[in-house]
Amino acid sequence: VKRITTHILQAMKQNGEKIAMLTAYDYSMATILDDAGLDVLLVGDSASNVMAGHETTLPITLDQMIYHAQSVVRGASRALVVVDLPFGSYQGNSKEALISAIRIMKESGAHAVKLEGGTEIVESVQRIITAGIPVMGHLGLTPQSIYKFGTYTVRAKDEAEALKLKTDALALQEAGCFAVVLEKIPAKLGKEVSESLIIPTIGIGAGPDCDGQVLVVNDMIGLTKGFKPRFLRQYVNLYDGILNAAQSYIKDVKSSDFPNEKEQY
Numbered sequence: 001v002k003r004i005t006t007h008i009l010q011a012m013k014q015n016g017e018k019i020a021m022l023t024a025y026d027y028s029m030a031t032i033l034d035d036a037g038l039d040v041l042l043v044g045d046s047a048s049n050v051m052a053g054h055e056t057t058l059p060i061t062l063d064q065m066i067y068h069a070q071s072v073v074r075g076a077s078r079a080l081v082v083v084d085l086p087f088g089s090y091q092g093n094s095k096e097a098l099i100s101a102i103r104i105m106k107e108s109g110a111h112a113v114k115l116e117g118g119t120e121i122v123e124s125v126q127r128i129i130t131a132g133i134p135v136m137g138h139l140g141l142t143p144q145s146i147y148k149f150g151t152y153t154v155r156a157k158d159e160a161e162a163l164k165l166k167t168d169a170l171a172l173q174e175a176g177c178f179a180v181v182l183e184k185i186p187a188k189l190g191k192e193v194s195e196s197l198i199i200p201t202i203g204i205g206a207g208p209d210c211d212g213q214v215l216v217v218n219d220m221i222g223l224t225k226g227f228k229p230r231f232l233r234q235y236v237n238l239y240d241g242i243l244n245a246a247q248s249y250i251k252d253v254k255s256s257d258f259p260n261e262k263e264q265y
């Protein structure tokens, strides 16, 4: 199978073909999602929440992100694999950003990296791209800045923040980003930004006019109990599915129903 490239994603935008992206953190899930035909698998720092159980994305380390990325790369034969640079691995300066990006590419075999932020990270973005590493941007609700925002609510509802986001999006495109994630912003702004850029926008809670969509896979398959923001469409309830399976297993073990004659040597 032919690998999806950043150039194919840009051609998809030109042809009006939507880009389907989900997160993945491990080999088994990556295998299924790649088989299903996802265009992009994002090794998101949301692993900090859904894999490690942290309240925010801040604690996950570069080493931990590389471990997740290695696992996903082994399971993905067609999808483009993009990896988040975690909090603290790039904000210091552009050299630190470059070193972190190089570690991800070299040690995991992933195809691109993603950084949160606008004009303030442009120097880092340029330096990483100069080294030959494709960069995806991320604007709007950027969870690594949650303590600055103080809330996970919709961003850029006021004129000033909307204007800053539009400026940031153009700056990221100018710096050479191949795509940009727009998280939790009004649909109208998602449309405006998508129309003003030649690079694809990938939305999460950013309306129907983005050039692609992304969700956290654990949310989309119903593994994260009680998490149902408005932007989320849950396609299956695996929490209940796995709970029921585990309870059936317990019952079968306790009653000595498992293993039966065929399930032994």
Ligand code: KIV
Binding pocket: 023, 042, 043, 044, 045, 046, 047, 084, 181, 183, 204, 214, 215, 216
């Ligand atoms: O870490 C993540 O899952 C993300 C997506 C929500 C875009 O950055």
Ligand code: NA
Binding pocket: 044, 045, 046, 057, 084
């Ligand atoms: Na992320």
